[in-house]
Amino acid sequence: MPQARRKTPFSGKAKKQQLQCKKKNKTLLTTTSSGTSAYDVLSLNYQPGRSRGGRDTNRYALKFYRETDEELKMKKEEALKSLNPVPEKEMEVDPSDYFPKELSFPKRPPWDFNMTPAQLDAQEQKYFRTYIDDLQASDHWKDMSYFELNLETWRQLWRVLEMCDVLLLIVDVRYAGMMFPPSLYEYITKEKKSMILVLNKVDLVPASVVAGWREYFMTTCPGLRVVYFTSCPGYNLRGATSDKAGLQVRRRKGKQRMCAEGATKILEACKDIVQGEVDLGSWERKIKEETNIEFDDEETEVGETIIEKADTTYYAHEKYKNGVLTIGCVGQPNVGKSSLMNAIMGKKIVSVSRTPGHTKHFQTIYLTPQVRLCDCPGLVFPSKVPRPIQILMGSYPIAQLREPYTAIRYLAERVNLPQMLRIDHPENDDTWSPRDICDGWAKKRGYLTAKAARLDTYRAANSLLRMALDGKICVWLRPPGFTEQREKFETCEELKYIKWVQALTADDQVAVLSSSDDERSRSDGDEPDDDDDSESEDDDEFTAAIANKFAALAGDD
Incomplete structure (x- = not known):
């Protein structure tokens, strides 16, 4: 009778690692200060058993509180109830309603160079636990939305805030009011640093709405500089930008060009901040030289600093150290930080994904010898959004x-x-x-x-x-009061520069505006393309070049 195969040795250490992996793969539990389990925490994008060179690839995994089964049951019942169309006036949002003054983001606790990394780690762990406990005990807790619960990710933000001379906050202009935490602006102002707000994806909304958000932020946040950006200007797209039913269509060309318009607006804002203390001539020459150069979107040149353990280092900031301007890039997941950095560089340097939290590690990239970019992982700030x-x-x-x-x-x-x-x-x-x-x-x-x-x-x-x-x-x-001031924003001087950054033709502008009209008539016999990836022969033959406006506005004040 054949004997069974002898079992392979399995050490106690290996068994412990296996149990830890299973535990992490399941829903994690947080505990209150009293030690009792209170809220479920869901670890997203978790990769069980994945490590490279001893580094935990899940150190920066997104972590959010999980809904209860009762909440899910109620929401599924609500899905069967009829829709109630919302008038345009109710699409105006006031950011102060979603970011109350009492609701701030976690800040690095005080430190000094005499502390050991172990002491600093213990102090930050204790601070973060206390921060979460205080939120749970506050009146805002029941209305709070998803926000980042991973201390390692917050540590990356702390590093960027310490190192940068200028903070670049990137928001999706479609939801600009929901992505701008006033507490971050107040912190930067208190540290006597400068902040630039980048309204990204301006090609998706009418220019008047973009102008409305710019005026709102500049009015409510003194000293804040607001610029526009899109990684999909008209000359990087082919074919129509929307179909007859109003669905937006953005088909990228195989060869891309540097987004010179948006990069120029950011450069101008930085020039206004540094006031000649840093030589930004190399950056300006780079934009002019690469304006019409096409590059393959598949080219990849990744420059990143991988943190292999808990990042407890500290950095004493020195303004414009060694004649270098350090720009920190911060924003929530999927606002287009990586795409913005790629577009500024004129080639693909940062991997891009639609998965929230794709940028997992602190990345430092030199745009020119005098300009350094620091990219932070996407962060969801505490809010009532x-x-x-x-x-x-x-x-x-x-x-x-x-x-x-x-x-x-x-x-x-x-x-x-x-x-x-x-x-x-x-x-x-x-x-x-x-x-x-x-x-x-x-x-x-x-x-x-x-x-x-x-x-x-x-x-x-x-x-x-x-x-x-x-x-x-x-x-x-829309920003507060937009409906009453629509005519003002549709005729303001700022539209000229917004459309310049969008680099769209007149027909494209009409398409963007018409897509917001819910009452447009339905065209008989017209069917949208069921295949998202399919393209018509006309699109394949679309070769009309859209002129870059960099030269046209080079001398425009």
Whole structure:
């Protein structure tokens, strides 16, 4: 009788590592100061058993509080209720409603050079636990949204704030008011440093809305400099920018060009700050020399500093040390920090992904010998921003959503999705619910479950949310008072520079404006392209070059 295979030796250390891996892969639990389990913490993008060279690849994994089963059940029941369209006036948001003064971000506790790394680590761990406990005990806790719970990620922010001379805060202009934490502006002002707010993705919204947000921030935050940017100016796109139903379409060309317009606005802001204390001539020459140079989007030149252990180092800031301007880049996940850095450089230097928290490690890149960029991982600051908006902003991984219908409701009540997607009601009714929209989209796209061949509603919901994140379905929030002052912003002088950064043709501008009109008539017989990746022959033959406006405005004051 053959004998069974002898078991291979399995040490106690290996067994301990296996149990730790399983524990991390499951939902983690935080404890209150009393030691009792209080809230679930979900570790997102976790990779079990992944390590390279002894470095834990999950050190900077996103961590958020997890919804309870009762909350999920209630939200799924709400998905069956009909939609209530929201008027444009209610799409105005006041950032002060979502970032109360009492709600600040965690700041590095005091330190000195006599402390050992172990002492500093223990002090920061204790401070962060106390910070979380204080939030849980506050009146704001029940209304708080997802925010970063990983101390290692906050440590990266602390390093950037210590090193930088100028802080570059990047926000998605569609949700600008929800991504600008006033506590960060107040901290930078207190440290006597300068801050530049970059309104990114300005090609997705009308120029008047961009101008409205600029005026709001410059009025409420004295000394703040506001600039515009897009990594998809008109000359890097091909074909039309929207279809007849209002869906946004942005097809990149194979060869890309440096986004000289946006880079120029950032350069001008930095010149105004340094006042000649740093020679920025090399940066200006770089922009002029690379304005018309095309590069392959697949080229990669990665420059990064990998932190292999807990980052407890400290840095005594010295302004413009060695004649170098240090620019820190901070922003929430999916606002386009990496794309912005690639576009400024004129080539791909930072890997880009739509997954929140893709940039995991502190990265230092020299733009020129006199200009250094420091990129921080995407951070979700503590706030009272509604969770559906956080999902649409890309702060939470769509693939890991347990209940996507609340975000679909928020989207569908502000955009006429049935008309835009050209979907039929699954039950031939006149009243739509979030579930009906998902079923209609699943039917149109052929999303079916594997076993029962039923409509895959969950997959359809994820598809719609990804389209919203990418800008194909475009929703943008307005600054306070925009509706009453619309005419003012539609005729202001600032539109000239916004459209210059967008680098869109006149037809493209009309397409962006018309996509916001929920009452536009439905064209009979016109069907949108069901394949997101398909392109018409006309698009393939589209070769009309859009002139770069850098030379035109080079001498414009």
